[in-house]
Structures are given as C-alpha cells and as structure tokens.
Amino acid sequence: MPESRRTKELPASLLTDPEMIDACLIRDFARVFRLVKVRAGIFPSMIARQCELTPSRVGEVIAGRRQLLHMDVIERIADGLRIPGHMLGLARREWETPVALAVAGREPPDLVQPSAGLRALAALPGVEVDGILALAAGTKPSPSTLRALRSSIEDYWRRDDEHGGETLRPAVVGQLRYVEGLLTGQRPTPIQNGLYGIAAELARLTAWTYFDGRQYQQARAYFSEALQLAREIDDHPFMANVLACMSLQATYQDKPADALALVSAAQDKARAASRATPRVRAMLAMREAFAHAILGDRKATHTAISEAHSQFEHICEGDPDPPWVTYFDEPKLIVDTGIAHGRLGEVAIAEPMIADALAREDPANQRGRAFHAFWLAQTQLQRGKLDQACHTAIEALVPAAAVSSERVTGHLREFYEQLAPYREAPAAVAFEARLRATLSPQGQRTPSSIRT
Known part of the structure; x- marks a missing residue:
C-alpha cells in the first residue's frame, strides 16, 4: 500500500490488549473497528479508506448489520490497519518485515499504477475530513456549550x-x-x-x-x-410539562378522558417536585380546566380555573421558573380562562376575557394571535354579533396567513362552518371575499378546500 495512504500505526497497548486479541481471533470486526476508533483515534472514514472499503460498509459492520467473511477483505483490513497476520489467522504480512531487512525493495511509489480499487477510493473522505472528525470528537461540552444550545x-x-x-x-x-x-x-x-x-x-x-x-x-x-x-x-417539573402538552393534544383529538388522565399525571409529577413553581402549577390547573370543560363538567372546570388563578397570584418576581413556562403570563392566563368558559358554552363570560387578552398579546406571536382571534370570533358569533364576529375573523386572517399551522387552519375552518347559516349576510359575504383573496389570490382555491 502506498505510504501516502497509510494510517498511523496501532499503539502497542491496543495490539496486546486481551479484548483486541479476542476480537481479532474470532474476527469480530464490529468490535475491532470500535476499539480502533476509541483507542487509536482512527475513525470509520479512515478505516474505510485504508482498508479499501466504503464508509457505508464500515458503518454497517460497526452497527452489527454486516459481517466480513471474505479472505481478501480480511487481508485488506490486516494490511490497512497494520494488524499482524497471526492475530487474524493469516500468514505473516509483507509489511511486518522491516524495509531494511527485506530481500527485495518495493517499486518507488510514483511508478506504481493505482489499481481499480484504489481509484474508486478517490470518492472517500480525505485527510481533511478525518482531521475535522477528530477535532469534533475531541470537543468537550462546557457550560458555554449548554448556554449556546x-x-x-x-x-x-x-x-x-x-x-x-x-x-x-x-x-x-x-x-x-x-x-x-x-x-x-x-x-x-x-x-x-x-x-x-x-x-x-x-x-x-x-x-x-x-x-x-x-x-x-x-x-x-x-x-x-x-x-x-x-x-x-428526575426532572419532574419538565415531565409534568410534557404530560400537559400531551393532555392538550388529547383535547384536539376529542379525547377528553385521556386529556384528564394525562394532566392528572402531570399534576402528580409537579406535586412530587420541590421546585414546581406557582406558575407551573397555574399552567397545569388551566390544562385541567380544559379537560373538564370538554367533558362538560361545569363545577370541576370552575374549580380548576379558580386553582389556576390562585396559584398565579402566588407568583413572585424571584421565582425560579423554568424557561419553558415563562410563556404563561397574565394575558395567557386570561385567554385560557376565556377559552375554558367558551368550551362550556359560557360565551358571555368568555368574550370579554378573550378580547382583553388578545389586545395585550405580543404582536410577534402570530400563531397565538390567530388562535385567539378565531376563538373570539366564534364566541361573538355564538352571542349573535355577526358583524363583529366577521370583522374579528377578517383581522385574524392576517396572522393566520403569516404562520404555517394546521391547528390555525382548523380553527379557521370551524368558524367558516359556523358561518354557514349567514352566508348571504353582507358581513359574511365580506369575510368570504377576504378569505378567498388571502388563500387564493388567483382564485384557484375556495374556502371549502381548507384542510382540517
């Protein structure tokens, strides 16, 4: 093999290691390659190039999805990695004899014609990639790494x-x-x-x-x-957060019993954690209110809403809130309270709360503004305020068009379907015209093609 394609020699400590000796003896190349990488810093791309294999083949061997049985392949591995022949059950390799003691010298490298196999290796990773991989492997995560992530x-x-x-x-x-x-x-x-x-x-x-x-x-x-x-x-507050997210998903899937079971488990996790802050507990109580509201349990919904507001009142400026719950601010508490009342059909209570929260919502939160505007439009429509509902829905189209969200599309379709009895009213006609212009400037799509 040309000197320019040779890897560094394996350390003597590896060649004499009982684990390496055993792996070579039974030709367990998955283990051999892993040991070579960990103990000698020779990466899979380097193994592939030196042994005239493809990187994918080496990867399959390391993953245990492929075995190497052909004698010519085993000889290439011995020569490429400089594993003495006897360790792999082979005859002594030519390179094992020092050059100074060889009977006949090799041809100068510039006179050797590359074989077809070597020419194919031109597409394999080069030395520069090996160096980058080695550098990456040597990187040790630090506190600054965590901050960046x-x-x-x-x-x-x-x-x-x-x-x-x-x-x-x-x-x-x-x-x-x-x-x-x-x-x-x-x-x-x-x-x-x-x-x-x-x-x-x-x-x-x-x-x-x-x-x-x-x-x-x-x-x-x-x-x-x-x-x-x-x-x-053992991050119980975060586990509670994940379970609460799953509970919210269950409400969208119309599985209120699942939603309640998941949020109950979330609250159990929060109670088991000494660092569950009032903000976390308030958010979980509001998710519980959603589940009860979908089940139609008015008393339980109101109790959960009261608990959410009670916990929120205990929030202090210095609370060690985890980053994932900071979104649950006062406007979010109010709008979720309005939505919970709306799910119970208490639209007279829901409408002013959703409207107040929407007026205070961060303009950058396009999806949240679209959600809550469509919720407000639905409650206004349920209260018989057709003109106001259509006006709110028209304003909701702006943030809805700016964000890619199937959930937003679902809320839009719900409002559109609820508007069916009023199709000929001027306000509904105006909304449909704006909807067509927003979704299909060229008139190629109609509201009925909105995906659910």
Missing part, C-alpha cells in the same frame, strides 16, 4: 410562534440527535444533566411541531422520548 432552543420557540414549526423541524431533529450523541460520553454530572435537559426540550419541541401540524402519532412518539430523557435526570 439553550439559546438556540429559545430562538426555535420564537420562530415557531412567528412562522410555525414545520420548516424548523429538520434543524431541531438534527440538533436533538447531535445532543443525544454527546450523551454517550462520560461527562461531569452538571454537564451530563444539562445535556439530558436540553435533549428533552428538543424532543418536546419536535413533538410540538408535529402536534401543530396535526400529525398526532409522530407527536406522541417524540413527547414519549422527551419523557424518557427527563426521567434520566
């Missing part, structure tokens, strides 16, 4: 509110898998726990993007993954 999560949530999460999902999943890869190493406990917390939040964010897209099965899978990651560090 948390900052990116905050940015993801902000962009999710403004534009929807569908286009963010590939980046979020990629970062989730990256952080999970870091968890395989041995780290100081604060760093390791921080990585678990970040991975759990990334899994929850991924689940949320699927939930917002009404892809409920995928959402549930990622919510479950978030629960498992949080359980590793």
Whole structure:
C-alpha cells in the first residue's frame, strides 16, 4: 500500500490488549473497528479508506448489520490497519518485515499504477475530513456549550410562534440527535444533566411541531422520548410539562378522558417536585380546566380555573421558573380562562376575557394571535354579533396567513362552518371575499378546500 495512504500505526497497548486479541481471533470486526476508533483515534472514514472499503460498509459492520467473511477483505483490513497476520489467522504480512531487512525493495511509489480499487477510493473522505472528525470528537461540552444550545432552543420557540414549526423541524431533529450523541460520553454530572435537559426540550419541541401540524402519532412518539430523557435526570417539573402538552393534544383529538388522565399525571409529577413553581402549577390547573370543560363538567372546570388563578397570584418576581413556562403570563392566563368558559358554552363570560387578552398579546406571536382571534370570533358569533364576529375573523386572517399551522387552519375552518347559516349576510359575504383573496389570490382555491 502506498505510504501516502497509510494510517498511523496501532499503539502497542491496543495490539496486546486481551479484548483486541479476542476480537481479532474470532474476527469480530464490529468490535475491532470500535476499539480502533476509541483507542487509536482512527475513525470509520479512515478505516474505510485504508482498508479499501466504503464508509457505508464500515458503518454497517460497526452497527452489527454486516459481517466480513471474505479472505481478501480480511487481508485488506490486516494490511490497512497494520494488524499482524497471526492475530487474524493469516500468514505473516509483507509489511511486518522491516524495509531494511527485506530481500527485495518495493517499486518507488510514483511508478506504481493505482489499481481499480484504489481509484474508486478517490470518492472517500480525505485527510481533511478525518482531521475535522477528530477535532469534533475531541470537543468537550462546557457550560458555554449548554448556554449556546439553550439559546438556540429559545430562538426555535420564537420562530415557531412567528412562522410555525414545520420548516424548523429538520434543524431541531438534527440538533436533538447531535445532543443525544454527546450523551454517550462520560461527562461531569452538571454537564451530563444539562445535556439530558436540553435533549428533552428538543424532543418536546419536535413533538410540538408535529402536534401543530396535526400529525398526532409522530407527536406522541417524540413527547414519549422527551419523557424518557427527563426521567434520566428526575426532572419532574419538565415531565409534568410534557404530560400537559400531551393532555392538550388529547383535547384536539376529542379525547377528553385521556386529556384528564394525562394532566392528572402531570399534576402528580409537579406535586412530587420541590421546585414546581406557582406558575407551573397555574399552567397545569388551566390544562385541567380544559379537560373538564370538554367533558362538560361545569363545577370541576370552575374549580380548576379558580386553582389556576390562585396559584398565579402566588407568583413572585424571584421565582425560579423554568424557561419553558415563562410563556404563561397574565394575558395567557386570561385567554385560557376565556377559552375554558367558551368550551362550556359560557360565551358571555368568555368574550370579554378573550378580547382583553388578545389586545395585550405580543404582536410577534402570530400563531397565538390567530388562535385567539378565531376563538373570539366564534364566541361573538355564538352571542349573535355577526358583524363583529366577521370583522374579528377578517383581522385574524392576517396572522393566520403569516404562520404555517394546521391547528390555525382548523380553527379557521370551524368558524367558516359556523358561518354557514349567514352566508348571504353582507358581513359574511365580506369575510368570504377576504378569505378567498388571502388563500387564493388567483382564485384557484375556495374556502371549502381548507384542510382540517
């Protein structure tokens, strides 16, 4: 093999290690390759190039999905990694004899014609990639690493509110898998726990993007993954948060019993945690109110609403609220209270509360503004305020058009269907005209094609 394609020699400590000797003896190349990577710093791409294999083939071997049995392949591995022949049951290899003692020297490298196999290796990763991989593997997560990752999560949530999460999902999943890869190493406990917390939040964010897209099965899978990651560090408040998210999803799936069971489990987790703040407890109580409202249990709904407001009154400026609950501010408490009353049919109570909260909502939260505007329009319509309802719905089209969210589309369709008895009224005609202009400037789509 040309000198320019040779990796560094395996350390003597590895070649004499009983585990390496045993792996070579039985030709367990998955174990051999893992030991070579960990103990000698020779990465799979380097193994592939030196042994004239493809990176995918090496990856399959390491993953246990493929075995290497052909003698010519085993010889290439021995020569490429400089594993003495006897360790693999082979004859002594030519390179094992020092050059100075060889009977006949090799041809100069510039006279050797590359074989077809070597020419095919030109497409494999080069030395520069190996160096980058080595650098990445040597990176040790630090407190600044955790701060950077948390900052990116905050940015993801902000962009999710403004534009929807569908286009963010590939980046979020990629970062989730990256952080999970870091968890395989041995780290100081604060760093390791921080990585678990970040991975759990990334899994929850991924689940949320699927939930917002009404892809409920995928959402549930990622919510479950978030629960498992949080359980590793006994983060009971975060587990409560994930269960509360799953409860909210159950309300959208018209599964109120499931919603109530999930939020009850969330509250159990919060009670078991000494660091569950009043804001966390208030948010959970409001999710419980949603579940009771869908079940039509008026008394239980009002009790849960009272508990939410009572807990919210105990919030202090210095409370150690986790970042994931800071969204639950006073406007959010008020609008959720209005929605809970609206679900019970108490629209006279619901309308002013939703209107007040909507007036104070952050303009950047496009999805939230669209949700709550359509809720307000529905309550106004139920109160017989047709003109006002249509005006509110027209204003809701602006943030609705700015965000990609199947849940927003669902609320829009609900209002459109409730408007059916009033189709000929001037206010309804105006709303439909604006709806057509918003969804289909060229008139190619009609309101009936809105996806649910």
